[in-house]
Each structure stands twice: as C-alpha cells, then as structure tokens.
Amino acid sequence: MEKQDLLSMTPPELEEFLAGQPKFRAKQLFDWLHVKKETEFSRMSNLPKSLISLLEERAELVFLKQRKKLVSQIDGTVKYLFELPDGEWVESVVMQYEHGRSICISTQVGCKMGCSFCASTKAGFVRNLRPSEILAQIYAAQTDLGERIGHVVLMGIGEPLDNYDNVLRFLELVSAEQGNNLSLRNLSLSTCGLVDRIYDLAEKRLGLTLSVSLHAPNDRIRNQTMPVSLRWPMEELLEACRYYMEKTGRRVSFEYALIRGFNDSEEAALELAARLKGMLCHVNLIPVNEIRETDYRKSEKKQVADFQALLLKKGVNTTVRRTLGSDISAACGQLRRETINEEE
Numbered sequence: 001m002e003k004q005d006l007l008s009m010t011p012p013e014l015e016e017f018l019a020g021q022p023k024f025r026a027k028q029l030f031d032w033l034h035v036k037k038e039t040e041f042s043r044m045s046n047l048p049k050s051l052i053s054l055l056e057e058r059a060e061l062v063f064l065k066q067r068k069k070l071v072s073q074i075d076g077t078v079k080y081l082f083e084l085p086d087g088e089w090v091e092s093v094v095m096q097y098e099h100g101r102s103i104c105i106s107t108q109v110g111c112k113m114g115c116s117f118c119a120s121t122k123a124g125f126v127r128n129l130r131p132s133e134i135l136a137q138i139y140a141a142q143t144d145l146g147e148r149i150g151h152v153v154l155m156g157i158g159e160p161l162d163n164y165d166n167v168l169r170f171l172e173l174v175s176a177e178q179g180n181n182l183s184l185r186n187l188s189l190s191t192c193g194l195v196d197r198i199y200d201l202a203e204k205r206l207g208l209t210l211s212v213s214l215h216a217p218n219d220r221i222r223n224q225t226m227p228v229s230l231r232w233p234m235e236e237l238l239e240a241c242r243y244y245m246e247k248t249g250r251r252v253s254f255e256y257a258l259i260r261g262f263n264d265s266e267e268a269a270l271e272l273a274a275r276l277k278g279m280l281c282h283v284n285l286i287p288v289n290e291i292r293e294t295d296y297r298k299s300e301k302k303q304v305a306d307f308q309a310l311l312l313k314k315g316v317n318t319t320v321r322r323t324l325g326s327d328i329s330a331a332c333g334q335l336r337r338e339t340i341n342e343e344e
C-alpha cells in the first residue's frame with residue numbers, strides 16, 4: 001500500500017484519513033505538521049502511541065534534507081540545495097529585505113519551458129513537486145533559521161503554472177489560518193506566460209501577485225529566447241494579464257532580464273513602454289545572470305539606468321532588481337546544475 005502524503009492534505013482530508021479517531025486528532029496533527037513543522041511522528045507528544053504506530057505504518061511525512069547550504073558574505077542571502085524523498089534535488093533561496101525575510105522556492109525538478117538564458121531548464125524536466133515538497137522548502141528553511149519567513153516567491157526551479165493543481169493546493173495549505181497562515185498578499189507567482197492557466201488563476205481571485213517573465217518588447221525578440229512565446233504571442237499574454245488585473249484588482253509585475261546588445265536598446269524600451277501603456281503594472285529590470293551554458297552578457301550599468309529612465313519617462317512604474325547573493329550563485333537553477341555536473 002502506498003503511504004499517504006499527510007503534508008499535502010487539507011484539514012478535511014486529514015479528518016477523512018483519521019476517520020474513526022476523535023475529531024480533534026486531525027486538528028492536532030495539522031498543528032504538528034503546519035505550525036510546529038514537526039518531521040517525526042514519534043515526537044508528536046499529544047497523540048496516543050497507537051495512533052503514532054498507525055501513522056508510521058500508513059503515512060509518510062515529507063521533509064527535505066539539507067544537501068548544501070551557502071551563506072553570502074556580502075548580504076546574508078542563504079541558498080539551500082534540498083534533497084527530496086526520492087533523492088532528487090531542488091534549490092531555495094532566502095533573502096533579507098528591510099521588510100523581513102523572503103524565500104524563493106522551486107515548484108518542479110527541472111523545467112520544460114526551454115528559455116535560452118535559464119539554468120533550470122538546461123538539463124530538462126524530471127518531475128513535478130508535490131504540494132508537500134513545495135511547502136517543505138519553506139518549513140525546512142524556517143526551522144533551520146529559527147525564524148518565520150513572511151514572504152514567498154515561486155521563482156525557483158520550474159514553471160509553477162505547469163504544475164497547476166499541486167501549486168494551487170500548496171497555496172491553500174501555506175495560507176491555512178490554522179496552519180502556517182501566510183497572507184497570499186505576501187506571495188508572488190512567476191510564470192513564463194502559460195496563458196490558459198493565467199485565465200484559470202484569475203478566476204480564483206487569490207490575491208497573490210502575478211509576475212510575468214516578459215524579457216522582450218515584441219515577439220520577434222521573445223521568440224528567440226522563450227519557446228512559450230511561439231505558442232502564445234505577446235499580445236495574447238498581455239490580454240490575459242489585463243484580464244487578471246480586472247478580475248483581481250492586483251497589478252501585474254513584469255520581469256525583464258536585460259541582455260547586452262539583445263533586448264536593452266532605447267528602441268526596445270520605447271516599444272515596451274508603448275505596449276504596456278495604460279496597464280496597471282510594474283516592471284522589474286534584472287541585468288541577466290550570466291550562466292555557464294550561454295554567452296549572454298549583462299547590460300552595462302548605464303544601459304540599465306537609461307532603459308529604466310525611458311520607461312519611467314513614459315509613465316511605466318519600473319525598478320531595477322538588487323543583485324543578492326552574487327557570491328553564491330543565488331540565481332536559481334545554478335546550484336543544482338553545478339552539483340549534478342560535479343557528480344557526473
């Protein structure tokens with residue numbers, strides 16, 4: 001019999017799993033899992049021994065082993081390489097901001113999307129993460145740091161909307177009031193632009209921030225780096241974003257990685273501004289992270305500043321992302337890649 005993944009269960013599902021036990025047991029168990037973040041049944045001291053044996057026999061407690069932990073000497077950014085129960089690895093990064101700690105987590109092992117600048121996709125796709133495995137990254141980091149992490153971004157390895165059902169369940173669990181109780185206002189989900197799923201997500205009106213990886217002002221440039229753009233042209237993507245804004249009242253964030261001589265010209269900035277005109281949005285500029293597999297180079301500082309200034313002049317709210325953890329290859333996907341390469 002396959003063991004049941006308790007950490008992926010909602011409170012009603014736990015109740016059903018514990019059918020025959022007093023009702024409050026499900027609450028106690030949920031509290032052990034999602035408030036105390038306990039990773040061993042034997043330490044759940046208010047449960048009767050008989051129930052603990054039953055759980056050990058029939059259920060699985062998903063938790064992640066720390067395979068590597070790197071701490072940036074520059075800004076305290078912490079990067080984890082976590083091992084999943086089946087031996088696969090994912091990365092999570094904890095950043096320190098003025099408003100507190102924020103964690104960037106993975107949703108898949110590898111990625112299918114094939115963006116040419118991204119380390120996460122280079123070795124292909126292995127599998128989706130279960131809801132428990134997405135959650136456990138936050139829980140493991142909180143336990144390790146001894147501190148609550150109040151902000152979460154789904155911007156690690158994988159495409160969250162390509163693992164839609166598990167990600168939605170994760171959102172329900174991470175925000176459960178009787179559990180981890182994260183406000184979804186403090187969570188961002190980043191997507192390369194799976195348009196059909198953006199519409200689905202809009203209908204849920206969850207209050208999270210949608211962050212869309214644009215990286216280009218038009219399809220001609222976008223098609224060269226992001227295969228998803230061949231399936232959903234930019235106009236359809238922007239239409240879906242407008243719909244998301246209308247439905248949820250939340251502004252959308254656009255990610256734009258600046259690649260020297262490719263998408264960082266004055267012309268590109270003006271074209272981007274024209275296309276985003278009138279949208280309730282925010283543009284986040286990121287000088288591209290240089291990864292081993294490509295010869296893309298970051299834009300010069302001045303080019304970044306000029307690009308931002310042009311967007312601002314055209315009325316588009318724009319910031320430049322601070323580079324954190326540059327000494328520990330904090331951009332997601334790189335640590336897993338490097339470790340796989342080391343062991344090959």
Ligand code: SAH
Pocket residue numbers: 113115117118119154155156157158159160190191192193211212213255257286287288289290291331
């Ligand atoms: N699949 C999702 C989330 C994971 S990637 C997405 O595409 O949005 C998180 C962000 O990092 C995305 O904006 C992605 O385009 C960006 N990214 C990937 N590789 C990068 C690199 N080398 N430099 C800068 N940003 C990169």
